[in-house]
Amino acid sequence: MQALDENILEKCRSAKRVVAITGAGISAESGIPTFRGKNGYWKSYRAEDLANFESFQKNPILVWEWYQMRMEICRKAEPNPGHLAIAKMESLYPEFHLITQNVDNLHPRAGSKNITELHGNIFTTRCTKCTYNSTLGSDSFPLPPICPNCNSILRPNILWFGESYDIKVLDDCIQKLRSADLLLIIGTSGQVTVPVYLAEEAIQSGAYSIEINLDRSTLSKKVNVHLQGSASEVLQLLMVK
Ligand code: NAD
Ligand code: ZN
Numbered sequence: 001m002q003a004l005d006e007n008i009l010e011k012c013r014s015a016k017r018v019v020a021i022t023g024a025g026i027s028a029e030s031g032i033p034t035f036r037g038k039n040g041y042w043k044s045y046r047a048e049d050l051a052n053f054e055s056f057q058k059n060p061i062l063v064w065e066w067y068q069m070r071m072e073i074c075r076k077a078e079p080n081p082g083h084l085a086i087a088k089m090e091s092l093y094p095e096f097h098l099i100t101q102n103v104d105n106l107h108p109r110a111g112s113k114n115i116t117e118l119h120g121n122i123f124t125t126r127c128t129k130c131t132y133n134s135t136l137g138s139d140s141f142p143l144p145p146i147c148p149n150c151n152s153i154l155r156p157n158i159l160w161f162g163e164s165y166d167i168k169v170l171d172d173c174i175q176k177l178r179s180a181d182l183l184l185i186i187g188t189s190g191q192v193t194v195p196v197y198l199a200e201e202a203i204q205s206g207a208y209s210i211e212i213n214l215d216r217s218t219l220s221k222k223v224n225v226h227l228q229g230s231a232s233e234v235l236q237l238l239m240v241k
Helices: 006-012 053-058 060-076 080-093 104-110 167-178 193-204 231-237
Strands: 017-022 093-098 115-117 120-127 133-135 154-158 182-186 208-213 226-228
Touching: 006 093, 017 080, 017 167, 017 193, 053 060, 060 120, 060 154, 080 093, 080 104, 080 231, 093 167, 104 208, 115 120, 115 167, 133 208, 167 193, 182 193, 208 231
Parallel strands: 017 093, 017 182, 093 115, 182 208, 208 226
Antiparallel strands: 120 133, 120 154
């Protein structure tokens, strides 16, 4: 990756209100497979065939086995320089907020505090009937796990395909995006509608927008600048404060 254009660096230097939106690509360098890359299958299943409530109802053990396998990968993975750069940015800018689509817990582990985990966190679970929810430790548990309050099945506390976002959470993100002067979009293919819509809120409100991705995405044409490269490498170049 060559040195970045001075105009881009100046936009990063002068920004005051920054929002970053991250996707699976930022965790790829930590060894966590993306859904749409070449390792996007488990057994013969696509993520879309497992990460939905109908599949869970039909075969909760199969879906839980997939989550247990992914939890194990996430537990063993370490935050990479891209996650660390994002965490550091919180202290460099007067306002900095991170919106992640990732569920892998690597941003919090890297130290990010101002964070919205749009799709949940793989280490949390909630009841399918009552309001019980909890964090999963590293101990193994029988499948499917059962709610200690009402004996119903517990599910991963993840937003699955076809499920609705929490409106309050979205509103809060939209406020921050509308007032952002710099938007960073990192490692997302832009195939999930809501994160794309959120990015567009900031772009339409006048934020300078920088995309970092190994490939082009559905957002590449809409941003001010598309930086082709790995998230960790490019983010370190953008740390100019
Ligand atoms: P995606 O799999 O659709 O796309 C990944 C994107 O990252 C691609 O555009 C790819 O070109 C890019 N990429 C890959 N390696 C990169 C690197 N080193 N640097 C920069 N870019 C890189 O991911 P998505 O857009 O986040 O959508 C997938 C959905 O699946 C999300 O909603 C997310 O919740 C979920 N998911 C999460 C994880 C995780 O928590 N780590 C992993 C897989 C999927
Ligand atoms: Zn319950």
